[in-house]
Amino acid sequence: MRGAWERGLAKLPANALDGVDATTVDGGFDDFSKAAVASGTADAVIIAQAFHWCPDYEAAMTEIARYLAPGCPLVLVWNLEANTDEWHQSLRDLYQPLDLGSPQYYRGLWRKMFDTQAYKTLFDPVEEDHFPWDMPCTEDQLVERLFTKSYLTEAHLNGEKREQFERELRKTVREGNKEWIDEKVRNNPQWDT
Numbered sequence: 001m002r003g004a005w006e007r008g009l010a011k012l013p014a015n016a017l018d019g020v021d022a023t024t025v026d027g028g029f030d031d032f033s034k035a036a037v038a039s040g041t042a043d044a045v046i047i048a049q050a051f052h053w054c055p056d057y058e059a060a061m062t063e064i065a066r067y068l069a070p071g072c073p074l075v076l077v078w079n080l081e082a083n084t085d086e087w088h089q090s091l092r093d094l095y096q097p098l099d100l101g102s103p104q105y106y107r108g109l110w111r112k113m114f115d116t117q118a119y120k121t122l123f124d125p126v127e128e129d130h131f132p133w134d135m136p137c138t139e140d141q142l143v144e145r146l147f148t149k150s151y152l153t154e155a156h157l158n159g160e161k162r163e164q165f166e167r168e169l170r171k172t173v174r175e176g177n178k179e180w181i182d183e184k185v186r187n188n189p190q191w192d193t
Contacts, residue, residue: 030059061118087176
């Protein structure tokens, strides 16, 4: 995710970030010492697609608050596939049982951070927002996206089980009632693989 952020920043026009230093920090949630930012000066801390893996919310809240300038936000971002219609729900029903019991966003375990003393004393009450967005993609892009989930990587799902899962996934994609953006794409040979 840090690499994707850096690649995205590199694509911005030269003057898009005038006066803004947007950096990524390698390491855990409770140690920002590698950041090229002085304590108490960050305009925001943004953690995307990762905070559900935080092992120590008290330490993380303390460290994040140490780097934020007064009144500046901690922003947590997740993308969660929809399950608002039968087709999306059938996809989730296929892959979600394979999640190995890991602390995935949808389990809500990350919400324990709100109960920490550090959060209660160092942060304002939570403001939470959810909004839908569409990401048009091909069958291959969808399969590749789902295989980036930690529990669907080659390290956890491999061999015949992975091949069988991919066959079931592609069948669900092809047979599902979905919106075609371009009906001609429907007949593209890539959908027949």
